[in-house]
Amino acid sequence: MSFNIAAMVCAGFVALLLLAEHRGDERLRWIAKPAASLAFVLAALAGGAGESAYGLWVLAALILCMAGDILLIPAGEKTFLGGMGAFAAGHAAYIGAFFWGWPQLTAIFIVGAAAMIVFAALSLRWLWPHLGAFRGPVAVYTAIIAMMVATSFLAAPPTRPTPSLLVIAGAIGFAVSDLAVAREKFVAPAFFNRAWGLPLYYGAQLMLAASV
Template identity: 30%
Template sequence: MKTSLLLKTYIGFTLLYLIILFLNLEGFDWYMKPLLLPLLLVAVTVAENFPTKKIILTALTFSWIGDIILLFTDKGELYFIFGLVAFLLSHVIYIVLFSKQQNTRINEKKEIFWLGSLAILAYFFIMIDTLFPKLGALKIPVLVYAVVITTMLFFAFKGSLKWATPANNYILMGAIVFVSSDSILAFNKFYAPITHASFFIMATYCMAQYLIVLGILKLNTKK
């Protein structure tokens, strides 16, 4: 009950934050952003215990640290790098989280696995080919980050073929939207400015975190 209420509170607070962000109401969004993920952290904390609870809490914590660091990117490129590292660690922990979820069925449709894997690989090469000429000194850090988020998406996709429904779909959609958020951020920063980029980045990011949390909680709910 507490978890459900906190998740609904997160949705409401996120919608308010996104409206303020879209309307560009100076300063309010800056103070609201650090309060978003703590709602998900508390929602997971008060949920029933499950084997990977500490892992998802750790992933959310590193994401939250990244959120705070990226608030100061206007003060120097170093803040962007540190924020990148925080989210890199968050994605690595999400990979561990997905790899440790219990499989409840056997994937008999191998063609879906290979088609999905090829699509993920195609995304990786298209993004790198598009961004690489624009990255300058950040080529290696961004390449490493791209490898990690692509791997995170792959583990979510692979798991979705074996996890119980509908939790598997929530997690997979969360991973896809998370990668979309990172892609918008990278495209906006390195390739070409996007109108209302901050809004689209945060809308997809907040949705992604919610879907992953919801999926993991449902996947680990005791029947």
């Protein structure tokens, strides 16, 4: 399977997932979501993820995120926390990829890091009144996301320039899509959250998979 075919398969299952979310079809959700996530893992493998240390880190991140996607399907606090944990580990694996080779700090990284501190602070300020017992886990998770996006400005994927716009766009897309998840879980549940958050999330993962 080529990268392009895997990406198209992913897009097709995302469309089915949106249909499942709109209809509230639990059975179709259990089919479409794992399949869409498996497709971005296969896309990375097709792109050569096993041929470099950077690619292996990204592959690990994608597999962990696939586990998080599956854990978020059931409704329940324990599975939600498990999903958060899997995604946090996925973000950490992306950080490992972006730091591979110990790149030198640059001005664009400093600007990106400062922007992500502001983004994280504003996100937590918005969510804080709604989080209850989740305040601690969400604060830690938000810090990990901010670090993941900041380090994306340092990433040096094989055969790509540093900084890589593909990686930066994927990292930012991933972070922004998490706002849809947070709004759905803590603020205002609505199909609207999934309608824009899911395509953005899967598109971001495909961009990161393409960077290998």
